[in-house]
Amino acid sequence: AQSVTQPDIHITVSEGASLELRCNYSYGATPYLFWYVQSPGQGLQLLLKYFSGDTLVQGIKGFEAEFKRSQSSFNLRKPSVHWSDAAEYFCAVGPRAGNTPLVFGKGTRLSVIA
């Protein structure tokens, strides 16, 4: 069965510190991989996606993610967190063909302290 696991429900980091949010997936084949962010009162905004090629992908707002096939992981990273990064982050997977819907993880809530 397709599933996405985000093992950390809530993470707190200091402003300026580095960040890594974990995501593991279970899928029949290599899927497309996504990270979305949901700021308070906002919709889900696409941060970045991996389809093929370079396994380190760059996204908006200084985020990057690395696809590791051997670990079925797609962890999100940022070298220096800003207070405005406080939000809920969702990892999602989708098929490489067809329009089968995305499968989301439960999300990781990021709090940023001064």
Place this chain on the structure above:
Amino acid sequence: EPEVTQTPSHQVTQMGQEVILRCVPISNHLYFYWYRQILGQKVEFLVSFYNNEISEKSEIFDDQFSVERPDGSNFTLKIRSTKLEDSAMYFCASSLGGEKLFFGSGTQLSVL
């Protein structure tokens, strides 16, 4: 950047009442979706819609749910007789086709 618009942002209803959640997808998009997120749980797929018909639906999307694109711009989700467990954030999304979905800011439905 174009946006998906959802109204209302918050809807409160009594159990057993009908609710309609409204969405205006991005104008040139072809695929439309509804997802929901129960508090503390993952975002779950409800239904996808293409070419004026449902293309896929989940087990959650039972006979109490229906979708419609009545006028070529709006995309609605109707729940005929709401239950307490329907309380959730409902997200509408649209896409041109394929991978990139644009999500609205959601409608928080509270069933009392």
